[in-house]
Amino acid sequence: ADRQQGWTLGQRWRLSNQVNLFNESQFLKAPQESGLAHTFGMDFYPAVGWTTGFTLQKADLDTALGNVQRKAISVNGGRTSNDTQWRSKLEWRDDSGAERREQWVTTNTLTHKFDESLRMAARFNWSKTDDELNPAAGAKFIEGNLGFAWRPWDSTRWALFGRYTYLYDVSSLPQDESIAFYDQRSQILSLEGVYHPSHDWEFAAKLARREGEVRFGRLEGQWADSATTFAAAQV
Numbered sequence: 001a002d003r004q005q006g007w008t009l010g011q012r013w014r015l016s017n018q019v020n021l022f023n024e025s026q027f028l029k030a031p032q033e034s035g036l037a038h039t040f041g042m043d044f045y046p047a048v049g050w051t052t053g054f055t056l057q058k059a060d061l062d063t064a065l066g067n068v069q070r071k072a073i074s075v076n077g078g079r080t081s082n083d084t085q086w087r088s089k090l091e092w093r094d095d096s097g098a099e100r101r102e103q104w105v106t107t108n109t110l111t112h113k114f115d116e117s118l119r120m121a122a123r124f125n126w127s128k129t130d131d132e133l134n135p136a137a138g139a140k141f142i143e144g145n146l147g148f149a150w151r152p153w154d155s156t157r158w159a160l161f162g163r164y165t166y167l168y169d170v171s172s173l174p175q176d177e178s179i180a181f182y183d184q185r186s187q188i189l190s191l192e193g194v195y196h197p198s199h200d201w202e203f204a205a206k207l208a209r210r211e212g213e214v215r216f217g218r219l220e221g222q223w224a225d226s227a228t229t230f231a232a233a234q235v
Contacts (some may be wrong), residue, residue: 005030010039018045028061035061043216052077066098083113100132116137116153122146142168186212186225204234 010024020043028035037059044052057072074091088108097099105127113119124144131137147163165188190208197203208230213223 006034019043026059028059033061033063035059035068037061049080050078051080064096068095068097068099070095080165082113086110101129101137102132103127103129118148118150120146120148139166139172140170142166157196159196161192162190164189184212184214185223186210186226188212190230202235206230 003027006026006028008024010022012020012022014020022043023038023040026037026039028037037057039055039057041055042053046052052075054073054075057070059068059072061068061070069125070093072091072093074089076087076089078087079085086105086109088106090106091104093101093103093105096140106125108122108124110122111119113123122145124145125141127139127141129137129139143166145165147161150158151158152158166186167188168185170183185201188208188210190206192206193204195203210226210228212226212228214226215223
């Protein structure tokens with residue numbers, strides 16, 4: 001059966017066509033964490049298609065290690081139009097007491113339509129955690145990619161897709177000490193084409209290359225090459 005993780009009680013006010021205000025209280029109850037968190041925030045709509053806002057949070061938590069006081073601040077913004085969709089968020093969190101940890105996180109997405117045939121999409125996620133009590137518990141994650149899709153508006157015979165990805169990932173601390181630590185950083189480039197000459201036939205091909213490195217150790221050790229080339233054809 002599902003375990004109840006807590007309760008949330010809140011309210012929201014529409015102050016005007018451009019401003020919303022909200023607050024909520026969360027009563028948390030989980031196997032390793034329980035407590036009370038208060039959140040206050042505002043959303044702004046300064047112009048057609050534009051959004052921005054912020055949230056403030058303060059929490060008093062009881063964890064397996066003891067009492068933790070948490071503070072968090074996040075800001076966000078976005079833009080939506082017929083051709084472009086953009087959304088970004090930046091968050092800072094600080095834990096004190098039994099845990100002393102600072103964390104930064106940002107998420108960003110962007111899509112754009114150049115014309116009826118060509119579109120692109122991009123994403124960038126980044127996070128960094130510093131632990132004062134246990135520096136080895138720090139973490140870092142970076143993921144970014146940029147891709148495109150070309151489909152002629154006046155033909156269904158051709159399609160071309162491409163994407164570039166960058167990834168840097170520091171493995172998290174496992175609960176099971178027998179699990180090996182594993183860090184990686186990679187760059188991946190892929191290109192795929194599709195040809196559909198008739199109702200009965202379709203041909204496709206894909207080529208990808210990964211320039212990557214791995215190390216068996218967390219935030220330490222020597223990097224080893226893990227490059228890979230991939231090719232495929234389909235009829």
